[in-house]
Amino acid sequence: MEDIRPAVILVHGATLNGRSWDPVRRRLEPRLRVLAPDLPGHGARRGEPFTLQGGVDTVVACARALGNAPFILAGDSLGSYTAQAAAASLPQDRLKGLVLGGASHEFIGWPVLPYMAKSLLFRTMLALRDEDVLVRDKMPATLRDCGMNEADVAATMEAGVSLKVFAQAVRALHGVDFKSMLAAIAQPTLFINGDQDRNHVRGEARYVAAARQARVLRFAGSEHGVSLRRAADYAAAVDDFARQVLPLS
Numbered sequence: 001m002e003d004i005r006p007a008v009i010l011v012h013g014a015t016l017n018g019r020s021w022d023p024v025r026r027r028l029e030p031r032l033r034v035l036a037p038d039l040p041g042h043g044a045r046r047g048e049p050f051t052l053q054g055g056v057d058t059v060v061a062c063a064r065a066l067g068n069a070p071f072i073l074a075g076d077s078l079g080s081y082t083a084q085a086a087a088a089s090l091p092q093d094r095l096k097g098l099v100l101g102g103a104s105h106e107f108i109g110w111p112v113l114p115y116m117a118k119s120l121l122f123r124t125m126l127a128l129r130d131e132d133v134l135v136r137d138k139m140p141a142t143l144r145d146c147g148m149n150e151a152d153v154a155a156t157m158e159a160g161v162s163l164k165v166f167a168q169a170v171r172a173l174h175g176v177d178f179k180s181m182l183a184a185i186a187q188p189t190l191f192i193n194g195d196q197d198r199n200h201v202r203g204e205a206r207y208v209a210a211a212r213q214a215r216v217l218r219f220a221g222s223e224h225g226v227s228l229r230r231a232a233d234y235a236a237a238v239d240d241f242a243r244q245v246l247p248l249s
Contacts, residue, residue: 006096006246007033007071008238009062011055011079013102013225014169017043019159020143022152023231029239031248033069035062039082041165050168052176055082056089063090070246074099074238076227078169084178087185096245098185099238101192101226105203107173114199119167126164135161146228179210188213190241192234194222 010021018036025034037058041050075083080103105111125134139161143153189211193200195218208214217237219230227234
């Protein structure tokens, strides 16, 4: 018998993998089916390059795997940009809404400069040291600083973290008109931003204006990466949104 329980597809941020959603996933409404794939260039797919189309294809494959079940699409950072790009390719009768964290500005003009600088930093570091060594030395502390417990840090690290993919992700997003993509999405959209995530807060009003049905949730004191930094609050927001747009009974 086909499983048509409502679902959520969780799309992770740059350098991480589907296991980075574990702190959110275990707090979600248990009636929701949860899919958290690895994007190209990430996790088990580190041997592939990241492209935006590859990310879209990943989300489309997840939707197909859900059969006829209704679902919402939730992402953080790169995952949210991928979600915006994928929305038009998904079955519109089954896509019931989007939750977009840290994806409220375009990589056009000066806002892209900090990301290009970070890409250059990563490339320089990788030229001097082996990526596996860098990941092992740097990433566990970064994940702990974001609020992950030791078990979640271990699971995310074991699933595969990539630093070289960051530059690929920035190139893939550079120059893309995400506001036009957003304007074409008929489903309700919830924007979640940390109020210390300046680039995304700065562009938030323009993105909300472009969306057809949008509301905003701000996490006080939070920087970029709200699903990592505020996993319990993020899960609660997804649950609340799901109760509004999905047939949970």
